[in-house]
Amino acid sequence: MSPTKRRCRPGFQSSRLQQAVTGMLLLSALTVSATPYAESEPDTLSVKHSYHIGGGSLSHVLSQFATASGLLFVAEARLTEGKTSAGLDGEYTVEEGFRKLLAGSGLTHAIASDKTVTLKIAQPQPQSGTTAMPAVTVVGKAVYDSTDPYNEDYRLPNANTATKTDTPIMETPFSVQIVPKQVLQDQQAVRLKDALKNVSGVMPGGDQSRSDEFIIRGFRNNTVYRNGVLSPALGQRIGMNRRETANLERVEVLKGPGSILYGRAEPGGIMNVVTKQPLATPYYSLQQQFGSFDFYRTTLDATGPITDDGSLLYRFNLAYQDSKSFREFVGDERVFVAPVLRWNIDPRTQVTFEFEYLKDDYSLEPGIPNIGNRPAPLPRERNLSEPYTKRSKEFMLASMNWSHEFNDNWTLRHRFSYENFENQHTGLFFLGNVAANGTINRRFFVDNFPSQRYFNNIDLTGKFETFGLKHTLLLGGDYFRADDLITQIGVAAPAINIYNPVHSPLPSLPAPTFGDKTTAWYGLFLQDQIELPLNVHVLGGLRYDSATVDNNLLGRTVSDDDRVSPRGGVLWRPLNWLSLYGSYTENFSQSNSQFRTDGVILPPETAQQWETGVKTEFWDGRLSATLAYFDLTKQNVPVFDPLNPLVPKTAGEAESRGLEFDLSGEVLPGWRIIGAYSYLPFAKITKDVAADGGIGNTGKRLVLDPRHFGSLWNTYEFQTGDLQGLKLGAGVTAVGQRQGDTANTYQLPGYATLNLMASYSMSINSAKLTAQINADNLLDKQYFAASNDGNQIFFGAPRTFMGAIRVEY
DSSP states (O other): OOOOEOOOOOOOOHHHHHHHHHHHHHHSSSSOOOOOOOOOOOGGGGEEEEEEEOOHHHHHHHHHHHHHHHOEEEEOOOHTTTOEOOOOEEOOHHHHHHHHHHTTTTTEEETTEEEEEEEEEEEOOOOOOOOOOOOOOOOOOOSSTTOOTTTOHHHHSSSTTHHHHHEEGOSSSEEEEEEEHHHHOOOOOOSSHHHHHHHHEEEESSSSSTTTOOTTEEEEEEEEEEETTTEETTTTTGOOOOOOOTEEEEEEEEOOOOHHHHOOOOOOOOEEEEOOOOSSSSSSEEEEEEETTTTEEEEEEEEEEETTTSSSEEEEEEEEEEEESTTTEEEEEEEEEEEEEEEEEEETEEEEEEEEEEEOOOOOOOBBBBEEEEOOOOOOTTOOSSSOOOOEEEEEEEEEEEESOOOOOOOOEEEEEEEEEEEEEHHHHHHHHOOOTTTEEEEEEEEEOOOOEEEEEEEEEEEEETTTTTEEEEEEEEEEEEEEEEEEEEEEEEEESSSSOEEEEOOOOOOOOEEEEEEEEEEEEEEEEEEEGGGGEEEEEEEEEEEEEEEESSSSOOOOOEEEEEEEEEEEEEEEEEEEEEOOOOEEETTTTTTOTOOBOOOOEEEEEEEEEEEEEEETTTTTEEEEEEEEEEOOOOOTTTTTEEEEOOOOEEEEEEEEEEEEEEEETTTTEEEEEEEEEEEEEEEEOHHHHHHHOTBBTTOOOOSEEEEEEEEEEEOSTTTTTTEEEEEEEEEEOEESSSSSOOOOOEEEEEEEEEEEEEEEEEEEEEEEEESSSSSOOOEEEOOOOOOEEEEOSSEEEEEEEEOOO
């Protein structure tokens, strides 16, 4: 294995291009100044310095110690895997520090003249009459595992979502972005929307208080994947839900269509949350968060081996949250439990059992209506709903995943998951426009959607060569089934005056409407990744889908569709730090949750996308960036009637074209950055037909798609001196003007918010204690986060503070 060297000091070399990039970043980022320390001179290795390094995995502790000592640390990952260290607290020379940290590990170290530190296996003392073999130094990956709880990286080199083969991002001919757990931790992201603001082209959509719904590359997307498995209960109308973040390892976003690997997928992109898995090294974390509007949240994370030989591993995540809101009558209480058990049957065979339970109770409110072409001028705290509107959900997931390696080249994986979803929904929405006297009509509804969902997936991955060409072949199939029961009650509610609201009791309810819906979907797919000479990478694949929807809400309606979807891409990596790529892909998405109240199912959505782009890496892969241009067209787009948000219709065809730029990584030791910018000049309905046969909304801009969107977040952690352990961060999010509804009758003004953070970490024996404070929307900007494609507009949060105390060991 060729070594990947990682400089752990600020004095690394750079080319003129890299220096220019650094200068641009210094001008654009909100940074905290820090004076870099000088590299260690040869005689300083014998001088004692003060160190305060907390315990953790051995690789992480050694990396911290090397950083503080001005050295380059190189080690094969397997040498430190599963080993821990209590840390270092006191005055030591470099030699003394390494000896203490490596005590009992079976390893020793060597320091070369160029300040490179390598690890080697400690050799036993030779017995009399024997000759000792020379020590063998093994060098390799110095970057520790991304699943390490102490990993502070903002940039991860590989992603599984785009190809299902853990391909390096620099060799993937698609735009894929990762939001690692360190970003989630620094920003205290307790909602998926907080994480995805770091990704270009991703905007919040709909009411974020009730569901995880987004706009990606111009199109609505309310489908979330969990570890590559479809989780349709998360976000869709028949089960709008908010993904819990307590057990998230990272969030991966594949831009553009991904149905070749995932079947039913929205063409804007794939949002895949990767959950925390059991580790061989024990780790425990307890965190208490508290913030504005009576926000309290407790989380627990524990993992380690159950048996002495490490064949059984566990992980357990728990979260409890209780909070109110800046809106009247709004509150939230949730309980989340997620145990995981992994059985390492042998070195090539593993099976993992996972369980998740979420109980989520929270209040609902319809936002505010528009008056003319702008949101009504109302205070942020005003609630035009009633205190009894709420949603109560219970979500349970059980899954079993196993894999077997036949040899070093061929692997078989199987995943099965079962979801049980109970949803009770009591809410109000507006009907029509605001009258001259300030009144608006409302409708009250009660929904009950119990659902059971099953998912099966099997993949066979193989690596082989033909005529000197390297192949990574993926064969697979999946089957998904959902059984939904539907109970709906709708009745007119008393009108309300938006300027002087008088709240009303629960209206009399008529007899409910009952129905059921069954969705069955299976697919087969083939993908081949080929490595050609001159660092050219080619990817091609096909998928066959067959989808059936049997809807029995208002009379039985059956939809049966199938389709073959291709995708292909070419990537050229002329230099180690530069990749150029282009790709074409198609999408097929059955609108199984989009049906009119007359029971008619809308036709399946299809899409096509062309994409080209440039990817770069700087400073041994510490900093990476992607610039992409895309042209995405979608057919059979469902839109909602502003007079009745429960009744969708088909828009016909829509298209979006634009540029996206993403940046993440480490600029200097301790200075980490993640940024995103998207320019979407064209996002329009290209084909529509009105009821009278006219052009309808043809030419109108797509809902909630700003021409410009940008976010920038960076932190600096002091590496040495009296301020070691202090981290400061700052960021900004800016959004341009957006259309609030399909007909473009009103607009949401653009806005920008400023966010800050500060944290301090210290070692207490073998534990690490961290105190943190975040301030979001520091300047208290009043803005509108999203709309529901009708006349419901939702405020963004005002200035909000959140503190946290976390103990890790």
